Amino acid sequence: MKIFVVGGGSGFGCTLVRAALAAGHQVAYSTSSATDAFDGQTDLAVTGCDLTQSGQVDVLSDAIRGFAPDRLVLCMIKTHYRPMAEQTATSIDEEVTFNVAVPITLANAYAACRPDGSMTFMLSHICFLYNPGFALYKAGKDALDSFAKSLQFEYPRLKVLRVYPGAMRTGFVTNTGYAGAKVFPAAEPALWAARVLSRDSGVMMAVRDIPFLIMTRLLPFRLQKILFQIIFGLLRRK
Numbered sequence: 001m002k003i004f005v006v007g008g009g010s011g012f013g014c015t016l017v018r019a020a021l022a023a024g025h026q027v028a029y030s031t032s033s034a035t036d037a038f039d040g041q042t043d044l045a046v047t048g049c050d051l052t053q054s055g056q057v058d059v060l061s062d063a064i065r066g067f068a069p070d071r072l073v074l075c076m077i078k079t080h081y082r083p084m085a086e087q088t089a090t091s092i093d094e095e096v097t098f099n100v101a102v103p104i105t106l107a108n109a110y111a112a113c114r115p116d117g118s119m120t121f122m123l124s125h126i127c128f129l130y131n132p133g134f135a136l137y138k139a140g141k142d143a144l145d146s147f148a149k150s151l152q153f154e155y156p157r158l159k160v161l162r163v164y165p166g167a168m169r170t171g172f173v174t175n176t177g178y179a180g181a182k183v184f185p186a187a188e189p190a191l192w193a194a195r196v197l198s199r200d201s202g203v204m205m206a207v208r209d210i211p212f213l214i215m216t217r218l219l220p221f222r223l224q225k226i227l228f229q230i231i232f233g234l235l236r237r238k
């Protein structure tokens with residue numbers, strides 16, 4: 001199978017590229033790094049692809065169309081653990097653009113060239129949680145989640161996998177500056193990589209997040225708010 005990993009130079013994406021190569025897939029990836037992390041082992045490495053630069057989104061869309069993978073996996077993320085009171089118009093715009101507009105643009109380029117293909121959205125268990133300081137991160141993931149569902153009505157043959165991982169041992173915590181991460185035990189990214197490679201459509205989440213899924217889907221918001229305030233009060237004491 002031909003797989004294209006967006007954000008394959010570091011974090012979960014890098015683990016996924018490694019796992020896909022080991023499984024014998026044809027792999028292409030993009031990275032904001034100037035160097036090829038896999039030293040020519042992949043079928044295509046789009047290096048220096050900094051997706052904060054609008055021109056680079058077009059370059060990457062062309063690369064995805066050129067490779068025409070059976071599967072596209074979107075791993076990129078750029079976020080900061082920061083209360084809304086400290087956000088500015090610029091920081092909000094940058095985060096929403098990178099985490100929502102850019103993946104939607106890439107997904108759109110892929111769906112148009114491979115309407116029979118498969119697309120994986122790396123979402124998060126934040127879709128089933130409220131974590132003060134991650135309001136923008138959650139808003140972005142919820143938006144992508146809705147987009148991933150809606151897209152399947154426009155491209156009925158497209159397979160879509162929505163992955164909601166919990167904490168993983170990557171650079172994410174350091175990159176976001178989230179000091180409270182120790183309260184969510186982190187999993188090895190290789191475990192999630194193996195799961196992601198095993199299926200190309202549907203929904204994937206950690207069993208331990210099911211109670212949160214039920215809470216946010218079934219309880220009235222007023223009750224959710226009280227429960228999450230208790231949970232985060234307890235977590236902050238740890």
Ligand SMILES: NC(=O)c1ccc[n+]([C@@H]2O[C@H](COP(=O)([O-])OP(=O)(O)OC[C@H]3O[C@@H](n4cnc5c(N)ncnc54)[C@H](OP(=O)(O)O)[C@@H]3O)[C@@H](O)[C@H]2O)c1
Nearest residue numbers: 007009010011012031032051076077124167168170171172
């Ligand atoms: N780790 C967790 O605890 C956790 C929990 C829930 C969900 N997730 C989700 O899982 C996915 C992977 O996260 P991760 O743990 O790998 O995060 P990470 O370690 O912070 O990695 C950041 C990712 O974004 C890409 N990236 C960063 N800056 C970029 C830029 N300027 N241009 C293009 N790409 C850029 C990186 O690729 P390059 O370095 O190759 O550019 C890398 O794939 C994300 O969608 C994240 O929201 C992670």
